Amino acid sequence: MTTWEPPAPALSVRQVLALERVLAGEPEVVAGAGRLDRPVRWVHVAEAADVGVMLSGGEMVLTTGVLLAGDEGKQAEYVRSLHHAEASAVVLGLGRAFPAPPEAMRRAAERCGLPLVVLHRPSPFAQLTEEVQSRLVWRKFAAVSLSEAVRSGLTALITTGAPLQRLLDEVARHSGCPVVVANLAHRVLGTAGERPAVDDVLRDWERVARQAGAGEGDGWISAELGGRGERWGRIVLCGYRGDTATGRLLADRAAEALVLHRMLGGAARSWEEQSARSLLTDLAGGVVPAGHLLPRARAAGLPVNRRTFVPLVVRGRDAARLDRVLRLLGLPGIAAELAGTATVVLLSLARDQDADALTGHFAARLRAEPGAAPVVVAAAGARTSFDDVPAGLREARHVADAVADSAAALDLPPVVRLRDVHLRGLIRLLRDEPQVQSFAERELDGLLRHPDEDLLSVLRTYLATGRNKSRTAQLHHVSRPALYRRLEAIQARLGVDLDDFEQAASVHIALLAHDAQQR
Numbered sequence: 001m002t003t004w005e006p007p008a009p010a011l012s013v014r015q016v017l018a019l020e021r022v023l024a025g026e027p028e029v030v031a032g033a034g035r036l037d038r039p040v041r042w043v044h045v046a047e048a049a050d051v052g053v054m055l056s057g058g059e060m061v062l063t064t065g066v067l068l069a070g071d072e073g074k075q076a077e078y079v080r081s082l083h084h085a086e087a088s089a090v091v092l093g094l095g096r097a098f099p100a101p102p103e104a105m106r107r108a109a110e111r112c113g114l115p116l117v118v119l120h121r122p123s124p125f126a127q128l129t130e131e132v133q134s135r136l137v138w139r140k141f142a143a144v145s146l147s148e149a150v151r152s153g154l155t156a157l158i159t160t161g162a163p164l165q166r167l168l169d170e171v172a173r174h175s176g177c178p179v180v181v182a183n184l185a186h187r188v189l190g191t192a193g194e195r196p197a198v199d200d201v202l203r204d205w206e207r208v209a210r211q212a213g214a215g216e217g218d219g220w221i222s223a224e225l226g227g228r229g230e231r232w233g234r235i236v237l238c239g240y241r242g243d244t245a246t247g248r249l250l251a252d253r254a255a256e257a258l259v260l261h262r263m264l265g266g267a268a269r270s271w272e273e274q275s276a277r278s279l280l281t282d283l284a285g286g287v288v289p290a291g292h293l294l295p296r297a298r299a300a301g302l303p304v305n306r307r308t309f310v311p312l313v314v315r316g317r318d319a320a321r322l323d324r325v326l327r328l329l330g331l332p333g334i335a336a337e338l339a340g341t342a343t344v345v346l347l348s349l350a351r352d353q354d355a356d357a358l359t360g361h362f363a364a365r366l367r368a369e370p371g372a373a374p375v376v377v378a379a380a381g382a383r384t385s386f387d388d389v390p391a392g393l394r395e396a397r398h399v400a401d402a403v404a405d406s407a408a409a410l411d412l413p414p415v416v417r418l419r420d421v422h423l424r425g426l427i428r429l430l431r432d433e434p435q436v437q438s439f440a441e442r443e444l445d446g447l448l449r450h451p452d453e454d455l456l457s458v459l460r461t462y463l464a465t466g467r468n469k470s471r472t473a474q475l476h477h478v479s480r481p482a483l484y485r486r487l488e489a490i491q492a493r494l495g496v497d498l499d500d501f502e503q504a505a506s507v508h509i510a511l512l513a514h515d516a517q518q519r
Contacts, residue, residue: 011132012037013089013115016060021131025093025123030101031109031116038088038115039243043132045125049074052081060132061090062125065105069097072104079105083112091117093125150174150250154257158264164271165278167261168192171235171254175247177219178238180299181258181271182209184231188299189271193238201238202295209236221247223255227263233271273319275300277336280344284393290386297386303332303348304386308355310347311380311392313400316373317366319343325365331358342400344393355382356415363414376400378416401516423512436513443510446493455493458486460515463508467498 014036017027029036041058044051049067061082068075082090090109092098101118109116153170164181169192172179178193178201186206191198201208219240225233235254240247262271279296282288298304314322314335322335322345333347347362349355363377378400380392395418402421403412413420441448447456458476465471473483487498496503 011040013040013060013117016040016043016089016132017117019128019131021123021128022119024121025119025128026121027091027117027119028101029115029117031106032089032112032114035089035113035115040088040132043129045129049078050081051078052085052087055082055085055087057086059085059087061087062093062128063090064093064095065097065102068102068105072102075102075104076108079108079112079114079116083114087114089115089117091119093119093123095122150253151257154254158257158261164190164258164261164274165192167254167257171237171250175237175240175250176242177240179254180205180236180238181225181233182236183233183272185301187272187301188296189233189275191296191299197239199292199295202299205295205299219247221251223248223251225255225258225262227259270320273323273336276319276334277338280334280336280346280393281338283346283390284338284344284397286390286394290388290390294386300334301332302334302346306351307384307386308349308351308353309383309386309389309392310349310355310359311383311389311396312345312347312359312362313378313393313396314343314345314366315376315378315400315404317343317369317375321369322366325362325369329362329365331362342397344396346389346393349382351384359415367414376403376412376416377414378403380418423509437517440510440513440517443507444494444514446495447490448514455486455490456511458483459490459507460511462487462498463504463511467504 016022017029017036039058040060043060043062044055045062046054047063047065047067048054051061051063055061065075068078079090092101092105094100098118101116106116150171153174154167157166157170168179168181168190172192178198179191180188180198180201181190182188182205186209188202188205191202220236220238221240221244222234222236224231225235235251235258237247237251240250279293279300279302282293282296283290294304319335319337322343326333326335326345326347331347332349333345335343335345337343347355347359349358359377359379363375366375366377378396380395380399383389383392399416399418399421403416447459458472461475462469462472465475469480469483469487473480476483478486491498494507496507498504498507
């Protein structure tokens with residue numbers, strides 16, 4: 001897929017003077033040389049002394065001055081009227097009325113800052129206007145074509161259910177510059193474009209965004225996002241190379257599509273969560289060095305300077321609820337669901353805060369909230385360097401997975417750490433070893449050859465509770481005699497005596513390995 005190249009900036013006075021047909025007239029700038037970068041919206045041939053009243057701004061006026069010859073007052077007033085009408089420049093053809101540049105017009109143009117250009121050789125104005133007008137018309141056509149291409153491309157993506165990132169990638173392809181979507185608090189919700197350029201934009205995003213007001217200076221062009229009378233964000237083209245009018249058109253089309261995408265999203269993840277999910281996925285994956293993700297983390301609203309980071313994995317609560325608890329407790333952090341029922345949370349605490357106490361407070365608040373599923377909060381050790389966060393996320397995930405199968409049966413602390421998983425943690429690390437797999441299959445053969453999930457579940461709980469029959473019967477909502485019958489069936493199938501510590505330990509290790517392999 002080729003990248004769309006935006007049109008060159010709008011034709012300026014300088015560019016018009018560089019056209020071949022204009023150069024043939026030997027143009028000379030005699031006043032207003034510092035204003036040659038003014039845009040030219042249109043070209044008019046006009047001899048009337050009061051032409052200014054017929055202009056709307058941005059015109060380059062061509063004249064021979066036949067109605068101004070011999071009257072310096074009219075000459076000066078003519079220039080002033082063009083200045084008040086915001087004309088871009090005036091071009092005077094020498095020879096018919098003026099053999100040399102008229103001093104009165106030159107002085108007036110210099111005072112007004114209006115470029116005054118004289119043509120020393122005869123130049124057919126009709127050909128010159130045709131040349132410029134055709135280029136301007138082409139630019140308008142190119143802008144309209146771009147508008148339709150963007151609209152149709154984004155609409156097609158929306159109708160196929162494409163995620164936000166696909167839409168932003170399409171906008172970046174057309175704009176040729178970094179694209180940022182942010183909420184009203186300047187928190188970045190999505191980006192697109194070449195990664196180095198995007199990172200440059202995000203390094204000091206909040207300050208730059210506030211300072212620039214997301215205006216149109218230095219190619220920053222923005223469009224508001226919102227609907228039903230409410231604003232909730234904006235899309236910004238950062239460093240757009242084309243002309244401002246085309247960039248504004250592109251930003252508006254993109255904004256329309258994003259609003260439609262959000263309205264049709266229904267119960268899909270919010271853009272905020274998608275942003276957090278993308279960042280945490282890249283951090284946990286470790287493919288991209290953590291240092292390269294710092295600009296994204298900072299732009300997503302996560303404090304990163306002189307902080308203590310606490311990676312957590314929570315089971316039993318979704319990201320929306322975790323994010324709400326973070327806000328209630330005033331804890332800086334981001335949360336997102338990465339896989340299955342596991343939700344990752346990354347806390348960013350001040351160095352002088354007690355990381356363990358605040359993590360425990362967070363876990364206690366989660367347990368206090370109503371919910372059908374029990375809450376498991378697994379935490380890695382606190383990290384003082386952002387570069388160590390990926391390892392911390394993997395550690396927290398390892399701890400959560402190690403206790404996932406028997407969380408209800410285990411007497412877990414409010415916050416589970418690596419030191420709490422003991423044998424489960426070791427078995428999980430060794431789960432892919434062929435010898436461990438073979439051992440598990442051999443020890444559990446009697447139950448696995450003809451699978452019985454009820455018996456496996458009872459065995460799992462019985463061993464996790466330290467062979468506590470009362471606790472096992474309670475957790476499975478069965479009577480003691482019914483539990484005894486199940487235990488007898490298990491021992492018969494496995495050919496073991498679960499009252500024997502060594503045999504029970506062997507079965508327990510095999511079951512832990514089996515569960516780890518299945519997960």
